[in-house]
Amino acid sequence: MLSPLPYGSTTLNLTTPLTLVWMANRNQPVNGKLSKISLLDSGNIFLVDADQVTTWSSNTASDAPVELHLRDDGNLVLREPQGTILWQSFDFPTDTLLPGQPLTRFTQLVSSRSHTNHSSGFYKLLFDNNNILSLIYDGPDVSSTYWPPPWLLSWQAGRFNYNNSRVAVLSSLGDFTSSDNYKFSSDDHGKVMPRRLTLDSDGNVRVYSRNEALKKWYISWQFIFDTCTVHGICGANSTCSYDPKRGTRCSCLPGYRVKNHSDWSSGCEPLFDLTCIGNESTFLEMQGVEFYGYDHIFHPNSTYMNCVDLCLQDCNCKGFQYKYDGEYSTCFTKIQLLNGRYSPLYKGTISLKLPKNNNFSEEKSMKADDHVCSVVHHKDFVRKSANRFVSFSLWFATALGALEMICLSMIWGFFIRTRQKSSADQQGYHFAAVGxxxxxxxxxxxxxxxxxxxxxxxxxxxxxxxxxxxxxxxxxxxxxxxxxxxxxxxxxxxxxxxxxxxxxxxxxxxxxxxxxxxxxxxHMENGTLAENLSSNTLDWSKRYNIALGIARVLAYLHEECLEWILHCDIKPQNILLDANYQPKVSDFGLCKLLNRNKLQKSPRFSMIRGTRGYMAPEWVYNLPITSKVDVYSYGIVVLEMITGKGPRTGVGSIDGEESYNGSPVAWVKDKKSGTCWLEQIIDPAIQTNYDECKMELLARVALDCVEENKDLRPSMSQVVEMLQTHEN
Known part of the structure; x- marks a missing residue:
């Protein structure tokens, strides 16, 4: 349940699992027991603390009667009877937009300081002076834009700054549009459900959708995948590394220690004092580490030793960034070490200025200060290439021969920075972001x-x-x-x-x-499901959990991804088992990634896909292909796990009965018409030891999945719901 009530209101219990979407007085929290909110006859709302001091007011007035109304869309509205709105919470967002709530030139989102501290944080989502929707880091000491990527011009980032509306809005269907041409659809777009767009305390903007059945929010889209590109997340003199499983990790640089273990945005402080005497300093080189911004001196086509000399001659230099790609070299001396991040695809180095005879090392620092500071998931922001602009810049610099020496530094400065990022894209820069x-x-x-x-x-x-x-x-x-x-x-x-x-x-x-x-x-230690079924290594509980795991991942592929991913070849050979016998679906071909809209326009495939015996009837009769083909294959696999008999085996009989006819569907349906049918179909390897209730449910679900008519088959999310009712 959303809670668009003033922070500190007596009607809001902050200990309950509610989600705050608006706060009246976030930087002046009140006493939760003795404070109260009141609506006066004069048309004003005010919030008073325990000592009866007003901490927030709507500053409104009206001669007519007024009412405070909480609308179904989450907007708290103060209005007159004829409909005139005096004040509404949608005009004063904090860190969240609800569907239909616009972000305009007059409003902005400001993150909370942390998950538990709802006061104003360091990150803002707003329209900048160029009409571009931007994310700003506004820290205690510095301020900078980090999204869209600052090394790209607006048109390179796909934005349009010649607009005067400055409005962005999230729809109830999960579609987001902005007047600067930034738009997206959440992974689960298309159905009306509770949603919210929140600027989280780690500087990332995420769309959350609510699963009403589970009473839980889940992330259905986010602006930035690799949160290490967020400025200030790890503070000064530190590096950020991102791993999809472990999340964002902060580490102090060698020779530095963390200032505040509970707040990495405070950064790290040095354990040494540097003199201005050059021969008393040395440099520690770190591969794959980049610090964005705050360059003091830029030298194109500089040697490494020349870069060393430049930093030694500058008392304020803390290190330098150096990169040589086989053709060009760049040197950037740094007076501040901010926005540090580790990326395995970055081919440059950072050389830290340290006192001679120090015992600092990269390994020692990582072990001492490595720390998980946040965990995030899902999509990344894909940067666009700037190669055409680079080519034009080079041509232009060459053509202006007379001004070449004057312009060279500026053109090369932009060229190198852009080339750094665009070439990284070409080599899979955002592949690194997902590991x-x-x-x-x-x-x-x-x-x-x-x-x-x-x-x-x-x-x-x-x-x-x-x-x-x-x-x-x-x-x-x-x-x-x-x-x-x-x-x-x-x-x-x-x-x-x-x-x-x-x-x-x-x-x-x-x-x-x-x-x-x-x-x-x-590599999966326990091989394929097919191998384990043939070797009789799976008891009934493992088989049930495997069936549930496969159902969950197919529901994810079918219903939770932006692209509609059909596996088209679900069979025991394509299901791997890890050390704990958890199933891992594998081998879904690249050609089965389909855009939902394109599929609706062209619902037939040019060729049959799959493995005979596991294929749905739609393939044979050239009918429209939907996610129900995977549901059918799943049903066959589950029947094989229950009976130990796969399609076309042509072997086996139970207690002298007629030979198995090669079709698990027909064979199980035939047994189901008799009495004690479950006992007759259970794999002999588990026949004497199984949960009858669970195995019967599994068999009935499998038979539902292999219905000839695809419309009678359940969706994979429905399968998950049915199996989860008996999971424990």
Whole structure:
């Protein structure tokens, strides 16, 4: 239940699991027991504290009778009987927008200081002076824009600044539109449900949707995926690293210690004093670490030693950023070490200025100060390439020969910064944000010992076991020779890489080199579901939990992703089991990523997909393909887990009965018409030890899933609900 009531009102119990969406006096909290809110005959609302001091007022007046009305959309409205609005909470947002509530040139969102401290924080969402919807870090000492990415011009970020409306709004269907051309649809868009857009205390904007059945909010979209790009999140003299599983982590630089363990925005302080004598200082080089902004001196085409000399000559220099990409080199000396982040795809280094004979090291610092400061999920903001602009800049600089020396520094400054980011995009910069690495073909060939140990094979390619350079055991799928272009391949790998579900196989990396297309996954210790069924290693409880896990991940793929992802080949061979026998669905082809709108316009596939015996009738009769094809395949797999009999096995009889006819659906339906049917279909490996109630439910759900008419089959979310009723 949303709570659009003044913070500190006597009618709001802050100990209940309510969600605050508006606060009247966030920076002057009142006594929760003795404070009260009142509506006067004069048309004014005021909030008084325990000592009867007014801490907030609507500053309104009216000669007519007034009423304070909480609307169904969450807007708290003070109005006159004829409908004139004197005051409304929608005009004074705090950190949240509700559906239909506009963000305008006169309003802004300001984050809370923390999850528990609702006073004003350091982050703001507003329209800047260029009419661009922006996220601002307004810290105690510095202020900067961090979204859209500051190294991009507005048109490079896909924004339009020639507008005068300055309005942005989230709809009840999950669609967000802004007058500067920024728009998105939440992962679950299309259905009316409770939603909110909140600027969280970590500087990210997220859309939350509410599952009414579970009474829980979940993230259905966010502006920024890698929260390390948020300025100020780890404070000065520290670095931020992001991992999709562990979240955002802050670490002090070597030679620095954290100021406040409960608030990393305070940053780190030095454990040393630097003199201005050059020969008393040295430099510690850190790979893959970048500090954005606050450059003191920029030198293009500078050598590393020249950069060292520049920093030694400057008493205020704390270090320098250096990068050489084989063609160009850049040197930026730093007077402040702010907005530090670690990215494995950043090819440059930061060299810290430290006193000689110090015992500081990168390893020691990471161990001492590593700290989880927040956990986030879902989508990232995809940056656009600036290559055309770079090319134009180079041509323009060359053409102006007479002014070349004057303009060179400015043009190169912009060029290097833009090129840094755009080339990172081309090499998979935002793949790093979701933990995906680009591998070379030679690396993967070495990891698999020349692709010698085959552990799986399918229509899309062959899977090999490999050991990566960091000693992780991986399953490396070598796709059949690809006709797909590299750009299209990378775009689709990006989508798959951003998927995040505990029952989905985790992608670690990819290779797109020439004609080679490879995908790198984690290796599952217990092999495939098919192997475990044939070896009788699964008891009834494991089978039930596996069925529930598969249902959950299919519901996620079908209903919670922006792209409509149909697996199209659900079978025991494509379901892996980890060390705890948790299922991991794997091997969904890249070509099955479909846009919902495009699918509605063209609902037929050009070719049949799947494995005979697990395929829905729609494939055979050339009927429109929907998510119900996966539901059918799921039903076949569940029947196989219950009976131990898969399609087309052609073997087996129970207690001398007629031979199995090769179709688990027909065979189970035939048994169901008799008495004690459950006992007759249960796999002999678990026949004497199982929960009859749960296994019967599982069998009935499976039969519902394999209905000939797709409209009679349940959705995967309905399957999850049915199975969860007996989970415990």
């Amino acid at each position: 995906i690495r680009k591998y070379s073909y030679s690396e993967l060939k070495k990891a698999t010992k020349g692709f010698s140990q085959e552990i799986g094979r399918g229509a899309g390619g062959v899977v090999y076991k490999g050991i990566l350079s960091d000693k992780r055991h991986a399953a490396i799928k070598r796709l059949n020779e690809a006709k797909q272009g590299e750009g299209e391949f990378l775009a689709e790998v990006s989508i798959i890489g951003r998927l995040n579900h505990m029952n989905l196989i985790e992608m670690w990396g990819y290779c797109a080199e020439g004609k080679h297309r490879l995908l790198v996954y984690g």
